[in-house]
Amino acid sequence: MTPPARVRRAIDGLGRLVGGLGTAVLAICALVWVVIVALLCLTGVGLLLVPGALRAVRTVADRERGRLTRWGPEVIPPDPIPSGRLAGLRDPAVHRELGWLVVHATVGLVVGLFGLAVPLYAVQDLTFPLWWQLIPPEEGSPTLIFWAIRTWPDALAVALVGVAWLLVGLVALPWLARLQAWPGRRLLKASADVDLSLRVAQLTATRAAALDAHAVELRRIERSLHDGTQNRLVAVNVLLGAARRQLARDPSAADEILARAQDATEQALADLRSVARGILPPVLADRGLAGAIAGLAGASGVPCAVDVQMPGRCAASVEATAYFVVAEALTNVAKHSGASSAKVAARREGDRLVLRIDDDGHGGADESRGSGLVGIRRRVEAHDGRLSLTSPAGGPTTMRVELPCGS
Incomplete structure (x- = not known):
């Protein structure tokens, strides 16, 4: 993997960890409420609060499902909680959500905090030589530094520790993000x-x-x-x-x-x-998808940057669909967006080809008004792919397409 790709993966993992940290805080609040209701049930009063507590758990779990779906395969929610004061307690989906709540409020919180601390430690230690002389001697050394800082070599040694933290982050952040998401993907999915x-x-x-x-x-x-x-x-x-x-x-x-x-x-x-x-455009056979996209960008009516990371070839039908998506998207940008620049990115993520087309136009793209978006979605879904479009009024517009292309 190239260094820029590894940096992007680390930043992506950090974003996932921060999102997971947010749902972990919500999970703590829901867990505290569940414990309070359970204790109140000993007096009989809590029985009236059980349905509301289960709905609170389901709300937090749905937030996590939405987060996981944004960062990967869709997590399908289960059936609604059965009606009745205590009927929900017999629902297996509720049992799994309660188990996830405990795990995410503890392990998920710790993993998220550690993932957030790694880049903070890296920035602190890397910049330490710039401000170490401003620290009063009695306050000691930065966090996790066990030697006294009295000279410039001591301060530069702290910067080397920052480099080590940076390397740890590049390797560990994507792995920590998967670790944090694993309980949710296992426990929050719908039944078979x-x-x-x-x-x-x-x-x-x-x-x-x-x-x-x-x-x-x-x-x-x-x-x-x-x-x-x-x-x-x-x-x-x-x-x-x-x-x-x-x-x-x-x-x-x-x-x-x-x-x-x-x-x-x-x-x-x-x-x-x-x-x-x-x-089937011949340019795909002659130059591959990377060359074909570069050709489309060069012929675009709007200046277009290209970032393609394709270590191998995909199936011909998948590449043809990707070519059609980029061609139609750039045509829409030139005709309807009023943009001054655009960017096309393509890369392999596991067994999926991910396309992203951005422009700085006025936004407001809507599938119901045509503009070829319906045709793009149909082609993508015909390959069991996914399309998401973000185009608020005033812009910018981002189209993200995922196509399965084998391992």
């Missing part, structure tokens, strides 16, 4: 039957979208062949017939007709090449 039924419904919808997208593509190819190529070939046939008849009467006129027939043939070939490129 709920997950299966939702998955069937999702696959049914994406299959219908794939069939619709396929039908639209066939109609586009049919129109291109009928309106362009077929008409030009008919013209060639007519011109060749006229030239054949003219040969016996005026060979010089036949030569002019043959020239027109040749021009029509060349135009028909150009139309066929255009249709073929629409099915």
Whole structure:
């Protein structure tokens, strides 16, 4: 992994840890309330508060589900808590949520605090030579420094400790983020039957979208062949017939007709090449996805930066979909956003190809108003991928697409 990629992973892990630290604080509050209600149940008063306590646990658990879904595969929520004063206590999903609450309020909190402390220690120790002389001698050394700081070499040694903290953060932060998220992904997911039924419904919808997208593509190819190529070939046939008849009467006129027939043939070939490129752009085979995206960015009407981290190739259909997404997104940026710059990033994250298209335009992109966004979503969902669009009024606009591409 390249150093910039490792830095991005560490920053991403830090963001996840901070988010997990927030839900850990909420989990502590919910856990304290559950304990209070449990103690009040000994007097009978707490029985009236049980449904509210379970709803509070479910609310915190849903916040964690949302957080985990934003950072990875979707965590499907369970069925609603059964109605009835104590019916929820018999729900297995509630039991798992209570177990997660205890783990996340303790282990999740500790992991989050440690993850947040690592970059803080790194910044403190790395900058220590800049301000160590301002510390009164009686206050001692910085945190976790066991030697007295009296000279410049002592202060520079602290900076070396900061470098060590920085290296620890680059390696450990992504791992700590996964460790913090693991209990939630294991305990907060829906039961197998709920997950299966939702998955069937999702696959049914994406299959219908794939069939619709396929039908639209066939109609586009049919129109291109009928309106362009077929008409030009008919013209060639007519011109060749006229030239054949003219040969016996005026060979010089036949030569002019043959020239027109040749021009029509060349135009028909150009139309066929255009249709073929629409099915599977040749640039993908020639230059790969990175080169194809660079070509789209270079031809964009808005200045576009490219950041592609693709160590290998994906399936041809996935690369073609990614190419279509970037091409349509950049077309939308040029036509509708009023942006002065854009950026396209593509990288492999495990078994998924992640695309991100940003622009600094006025925002307000809405799928209900067309602009090709519906077509992009259909193509992405046909590959069992995910699309998220953030486009507040005033901008900026960010489109994130995830496509499964194998390990």
